[in-house]
Amino acid sequence: MRLFKSSLIFSIFLLVFFGCSSISVVTDYDRDVDFSEYKTFNIYSGKTSEDDAIAQNPLLKKRVESAIKDLLEEKGFVYKEGADADFTVFVHGVVKQKTQVTNLGPHGPVGPYRYGYGWYDSGWWGYGHNQVDISQYDEGTAIIDIISLKKKELIWRGMGTSVVRELTGSKEDLEEIREYAAKILKDFPPVK
Known part of the structure; x- marks a missing residue:
């Protein structure tokens, strides 16, 4: 079991899910919050869960947090160390193994066919069958939580x-x- 867990952590270290070819984004936020009151932020640096795929790779975590910091500063927020900030950004992620089953449709039977001036018989190999392709892949979800330090609660999640x-x-x-x-972060902060 320990070997499996070590292998899984190593795999997650090597495989990260920031490939933009196709990304599905979902956001939600507290509708009662006035986001215009939030001006300063910091990035959470405390402990996370053992299942956090981003925290298991310190290099990835540093790169992701740097990108988020730059993006928030471009939106007009000011980075501020410590608890004096208005909100903290908590970045975490999860990786799940998925299975994709693709039915490629019926194949066969093979029978006579015409080529050139004559008929050729390739033989009869029985009734057709469906060909199915089964593949496994890892799907990753990156989660960006915005937590109000004043209220001590989640106010936005992407x-x-x-x-x-x-x-x-x-x-x-x-x-x-x-x-x-x-x-x-495209829709952060939300506009009422």
Whole structure:
């Protein structure tokens, strides 16, 4: 069991889910909150759950948090260390193994066919059958929580889900991480 868990953590370390080819984003927020009152933020740096796929990779976590910090500053928020900030950003994620079943349709039977001037018989191999392709892949969800430090409660959540792929830390990968985070934060702060 310990070996399996170590292998899983290593796999998650290598595979991260910031590939922007197709991302599904869902956001929700507290409708009673006046987001115009929030001006400063910090990024949560405390303990997270053992299942947090982002926290298990310190390099990825640093890159994601840097992208989020830059994006929020571009939106006019001011980064402020410590508890004096108006809100904190908590980034976490989960990876789940998924199975995709694709029915490729019926195949066969093979019978006579015409080619050129004559008929050729390829034989009769019985009735047709469906060909099914089964593939497994990892699906990752990155979650960005905005927590009011004054109220001590969640006021906004954005989630982005996509297929996990390997990142190398290249310039292109950093741009994809930023693009992924930008898609999640697109509607933050919400406008009433």
